[in-house]
Amino acid sequence: MDLETEAARSSSSISSVDKAQANPKLRKIADFQVLPLLLVAFASYQLDRTNVSSALTGGFASSISVDQNTINIGNQLMFLGVIILEIPSNVILHRKQVGPRFWIGGQVLIFGIIAAAQIFIRDRTGFLVTRTILGLAEAGFIPGAMFTLSQWYSTEEITRRIAIFFFGMFGGTAVGPLFGAGLLRLDGRGNLSGWQWIFLVEGLWTIVVSIVLLTFLPERDKYEKPCEEDESSGREKSPTPKIPTKVIFATLFNISKWPHFLATASVFATWSPLTTYTPSIVMGLGFSRVQANALAAIGNFLTLPVVFFFAWLSDRTRKRGITVMVAILTYLIALICLRTIQSHVDNWSKFGLWTTTNALAVGYHPVHNAWIQMNSKSPEERSIGVAMFVMTATAGLMAGTQIFREEDSDKLYPNGLLTMIGLVILGLILTGLQEFIYYVQNRKAERHGNHTALNIL
Template sequence: MAEILRPVPQVDLKMAEQSDGSMNSSSVGDTLKDDLALDRRLLWRRDLVLVPIMGILYTLLFLDRTNIANARALGIGSPTGLEGALHMPPNGFNIALVIFYIPFVLAEIPANLVLNLNKIKPRYFLGGQMCLLGILGMCQGLVQNYGGLLAVRFLMGAFEASLPAGATYMISTYYTKRDAALRFAWFFNFALAGPFFSGLLAYAIQRLEGTGGYQGWRWLFIIEGLMTVFISVFIVLFCPNFPHEAQSWFLKPHERDRIVSQLEASRGAETKGSAVDDVPIWKVLVDWRIHLFTMCFFCCDVTAASVSAFSPTILTELGWTSTVAQLMTMPIWASGIIASFVVTYISSRVNLRTPFILGAICFQLIGWIIMRVYVPHAGVRYMALFFMSVGTFPQMPILMGWLSANLRGRKYLAVGMAWMIGFGNCANFISSNVFIRAEAPRYQTGFTTGLVFTVVGFFLVSSGCALLVVKNQKRETARASMSDAERERHDELYFKFVL
């Protein structure tokens, strides 16, 4: 296990020096306690401001992205439901899911690179796009035909592209390697709260069926879109800038300097002009670390996307009414939230990632196997969704933190986090097309695909850990034959990987 060194609090020895030239150990101790107390306060301040702001942003994004599954379940099989009212073809729902992710994936990295340039402050960049996304979300409830729905969802994908990757990038720039892992869990669990509450909202909004001449599924889109627009105002007002120029209401100058120094001690100098920042963009784009961790995330996200998009439909087909099915999804998401908190917290405390990811994948496998063999009893198949949730959702924040901990430099972080979120979400192209309506309720293609990608994910994580161990051994061998100056330059570009 690679050890992450925390920055040692700086003690002003001149202030602690006595008149006879000796050191006042009491003064040194008091100064050390004051510095540690300051570090705790600054950590709490970031936890209470940055993580909730980024988390609420992600909650609404995830809610707006996944509410189409709840909207479909509200009127499944009804001529006034989503599919019936818009005269969607048999594969129309799948296409509506896929078209969102085409611009979403393509725009992730360019959007994060624009954010990294800092020409537009993060609060305007993220808050403005969130407002546009909310307006488009409302438009989903106003479209009159299937083509209009596809056009709106394509635009939603384009405007949402920068938001989840930008939020994860902001968290990466504010926390040390070790502290980041648990914050990614908090952040990601905000996202899980989106579909959790979406089921509850869908249940409540169904009562608005026919109000104002609109079907219930239309009100679901309109109300959730209005919520997004409303929250975007607070993102514009309160989202912090990057650490080195954080607003004074958030961090005082000496607090800002202290956080920046801690971040540099953890990740290395990430200011413009450092050796790692001068790496050309093409070299960042082909970096093996980014693609290895992204493939692990991709395999995991196949399950996450399947649970998100099809669990309401599957629950309806298990015999529950569409109304009850909305509520039945809530415990599934709640189990994922609890598991994510617990597993990520333990992983962060022991500073290990691989065993926890592999253990989570085993739970994921159990869920897919139950679905694939098609146990007839509805309760057993419902339990399988819990195994999939508990196994899937702890992996995602740990993988985000793992990639972040193994990258150095703002350019690497901007591209790496965007690539993981962007390409990782390509899993939605798969999950959106393998659950074939004609195969209901067995969905052999969908369940087999999910099972295969879960197995592939297990081998990718295992192979990735082994590769990091080998790379660390080669690094230590190379350093042993270098001079001090060469070693310092080498350590700026090549650091010890964390496992």
């Protein structure tokens, strides 16, 4: 069974979902329960994944006797764990007896416990093992949450909601250094180091979030049957579809969409060193560890309006691919300026350059994800496509952990920045290639009068 056959089989499922999403009652539940809960969970997920950056400014590496390159390896193992279980986790989510509430809520509970347990790390082995287990526990959360959102919103609504959902990721990255700055002040309290307080408090917070999810996250199909007005109008119930193995392989080997995923890996790889080492870079400019964490948060907070702007631009122009390319281009310009100017300016100017780069680093990411979802021909393809997006993004992050090397740190990573520039240029080219492929496919479909097969450019 190829994707076109599967699309024909599932087209009624997509349309029925979109019709049901027009119900004001369901929209209210989605906007005020589902989306906020998943956003907070995403922020917790990101806190637990990236709080090692604040821990490093509190002497974490020296406490467990590891160097920067070992920290990079630990993060690589974490991302590898995510990749290994990404699709299996997403398939389990689709089992009727599981569902989003118990699978996503249970997953958040597990990685919250693991995150808190990092206070017991004493050596290199403990660090590497814990990071690997954390990655395995986090696998599937992002595609599972995004697929859950797609069951509540129409294709016309999903871009802005995905952008809001990603506020959790980027918001977690933003508040992480601020929390780190405060928690580092507890250094020595209760016989715990500052970095231990970071892992403990943020892990416990995630556990609390998991309990809220397990209690309050709505299940989509439970709101269908009571809606008599939907039944009378002929709307079908939209349960979470099972994913046939043939659809998984057909989606994986649909090479016409590989530029999406290769571009994602290429550009997103450059965000990995920024999230891990920006607080340390700022501290190297002469600021205290508390000041460095607070200042590092500024660029991440600026990410939020940047993400929302590109989501708005995408919806306003309806040019999804062009919007992604413009967002990547602005990030590329910031990187080039940082690489060429920072060695000639004072420390505050360097801080401004790094802040700008952080602010523009991921503006393209949610729009790109929504673009992929919009061009999925069935719910099953959409689910696997999102999982592939997250897997390739995670693969990029895994590779990106090695961009900033310890031997390059004294000069603020000029070689690493050059690598990042090359990766972003590659991602921009691949995005343009994907736009061209969609254009050619649309021309071919129009010649054959098959307007239902048109891609969204």
